[in-house]
Structures are given as C-alpha cells and as structure tokens.
Amino acid sequence: MSDLSAFSLAGRRVLVTGANTGIGRGIAVSVSRAGADVVGAGRSAMDETAAQIEAAGGGRFEAASCDLSDKATAQAMLDQVWAAGPLDGLVNNAGVIRRADAVDFTEADWDEVMEVNLKSLFFLSQAFGRKALEEGRRGKIINIASMLSFQGGIRVASYTASKHGVLGLTRLLACEWAAKGINVNAIAPGYIETSNTEALRADAERSAAILSRIPAGRWGEPGDIGDAAVFLLARASDYMHGACIPVDGGWLAR
Template identity: 75%
Template sequence: MSDLSAFSLAGKRILVTGANTGIGQGIAVAAARAGAAIVAVGRSSMDETANQVEAAAGGAAFSPVMCDLADHKAAQEMLDAAWISGGPIDGLVNNAGIIRRADAVDFPETDWDEVVDLNLKTTFFLSQAFARHVVAAGRPCRIVNIASVLSFQGGIRVASYTASKHGVLGLTRLLACEWAAKGINVNAIAPGYIVTNNTTALRQDEERSASILSRIPAGRWGEPGDIGDAAVFLLAPASRYMHGATIPVDGGWLAR
C-alpha cells in the first residue's frame, strides 16, 4: 500500500478526547482534513474546534459530546452511547489530560489523584470500553494515546504528570501486546513543548521559556497541528504494522 489512500481517514469515525482546545483540537482538525468524521469530547464548548474543522474540511461530520472525562465511568458510558447512537468508531484518541505543578516535597495528594485519574486511569478504562466493542464486532481499529517527552524523562515540579505519562507509555505497550492479534493497533505520541493551555505558565516565564527553546533543535515551540498530523498517520492504514510504539514529536528535544 503506497498511494495516498494509505494516509486517508475517509469513511472512518474518530473519537478524540479533550478536543475543545490544544492538542486534541489539533488532532480533530487534522483527522477531519484527512476525511474522518469526528466525535469531539470534552467538558467545555466545542464551538472553536467545530469552526476550525469547518474551515479545514468543510462538510466533515462533527459531533460534539460533553463529558467529564475525569470520571472514568462517565467516560465509558459516553463511549458506549456514542457507539450505539452514531455507529461504530474506528479510532480512539486518548488525549485529555491535565498537569499540576509543585515541588515534590510539597506535592498535594489531591493534585496527584486528579492528574493520575484523568491522564492514566481514564485512558485505560476508555480503551477497555472501546476494545470490548470492536472485539465483539470483529472490527479492526486504532487507539492513539498521548504520552509526553516526560514519559522518558523526569522533569521538575510535575510529579503526578510525569508518573501518569510514564504509565501511558507502559500501558500503550501492554495493550499492544494483548490486542495486536485482535486487530487493534495501540500506539502513542510523545509531544514535546507545545503551545497549549498546559504550557501557558512555562511560556509566560521568560527565563524558563528561553531555557526550553535553547534545547529544542527546531528552535520553536510546537503547534497542535504538529501532533495532529502524526496522529493521522497512526490512525491511518499507513501504520498498519505498528504496535506499541511511542513516537516523539518534539522538535528534536529528546535527541539533544
């Protein structure tokens, strides 16, 4: 398979969590541009994402779904309802995530639980709910998890985020091992420093921002669309023999 159809998502229905802003928004727009129908999930308005999808892929099917993804049971019920009401889902992108910053010696338990519950626990149980549907239907499908460069590094002042993203990398490998033979491709993307709400504090700290930029060979912060295009590849037929991979999209950060 070598023609452009290998990178097409035409006829596919893709569910993206945290699609209201940032990386999730970039993935939703890129997938729509590649021909997919989008189920955009989040806990705030999807109007901006809908407008961007319309501008990039006029006429693309776009279904906004409100859900508090921090509640993994609610997330599973949401996916079940989306499958039953709208038909089979071909790809799940586990993007929704949060970050909390504090010195490890002072890190609050509430901040630990909130981050790990959304970033890791919901990722697992939403993937589980999705896999049950596709296995029962005998359909091939794709799962793309959003990991982080901090899946490979320690970072500073982000204990729960680093732990959760190390977990996402391991979970990606575990699910790939269990589900590859069932026709489910499970892979991940490890974004570097991307212009999103989660990095606002870093970008507003002139000294920290300059330090980050000095290490990125590409010389710039990433954009959500950079991650979106990589996600399209992992959702498309072109990556059919990829299982358990975590691909850094980081401007060369990890290469330094």
C-alpha cells in the first residue's frame, strides 16, 4: 500500500508566480488543497485565486505584488517573502506570449517574452537556490515548460525560444543542485483553457485541428497541471531531477 503522506504538502510553503489566472491559479489551488501555504506573485489582483483556495479549504494564501519582468524587483519580492518564512517550493509559472509571423516579429515582442518566460525564471530560481543552499534546506523548483519546448509551433518565435530555454535550464539546474537537496523539474502543459490559448480556441479551424490530434479529445484544464505540480512538490518525487512531465492529453504520443 502506498504512503499517502508522500503526496501531502502539509507544513510546506510554496511560491507560485502568475497565480492570478489560468494555469497559475490552478496550481495554487491544487497545492493549497494538498496542505501547503501558498504565496502568489504577479502584477494583477489575485482575489479570485484567494476565493477559490478558501472555498477548497486548503492552506493559507497570500499575494505578493510584483512585476516579474524586472529582475531586481522580482528578487526583492522573493527576499521579502522568504524573510516572512522560508520557502519549500518555487513554481515558475508566469509567462507571456506574442503572436506574429517570423518576418514581422518585433524586437519589443521578443524582449518582453524573454524577460518574463526565461530571464525571470532563471534569476528567481537562482535566488531560491542560494537561500536554500545557504540554510541547508531541501527545496523543490517546478518550471512550466510547454509543448513548444519540443516543437516549433508557428507565429510564436520568442515563446518557442523561451520554452526551449526553460527545458534546458531545468536540466542544467538539476545537474548542479540534485546532490545538494534541491529538485528541479518541469511540467509541459498541452493545450489548456487559459487566456494564452483564447485566440486559438476562438479560431474554429485551428481549434478543430488541435482537438483532432489530442487523444483525450478535449482541451486541458488548469487543475490538470495543478495536480501534477503537487506530485513534483511532494516527497513522492524526491528522486526526480531534471524531468519534464507532459500533461497534454496524449498530444506528444500521437
């Protein structure tokens, strides 16, 4: 019989970036339901996330307002959160996407995506890792990758580049920190019902083409990613390092 406590997050404190909506909200709710106290970081209000967590009856939730595209601000936020109580986990979920043909893609759209999706992710992980190592604490980091960590996609040049980078950084940090008590893994969501995929879902032809390739026959929900995050934050995944779990309805299998 499996030890159910191996999947519990009771007594743990986890920072989730971009917890105000979509996948980030789904992760925050699932992690809280598993018993963790959750800190949600991002620019937008998180009232709905807080309400869902309260309704689920999980751990406590607090919001940390922060522009994650600014490295210094993001690191100061993590320092402040840690000062209020050490963190056991970091979920680098915040991300943005910009769509245009490659021949028309602007430098501004390139830089904005890279700042949030890749640069912020690395330096928040660095700040978390430094504190955990200095204090001799175990820690778990989850990076949110993408199907476009494995594929090229179309009209999302900076997003694809950033998500390939997320997978590479996940493996690099795992190689450096696995023996030091810090697990670094990733989740690669498939096509999930979020604001980032709203344009795709609104395009009847594109949406039908996507659904025709998903063996599960549906778009994913944020909670599907949240439940995978619980596993990667829990003791059950202690021997996992540098892994990337696709939660995609079978997309990559086809």
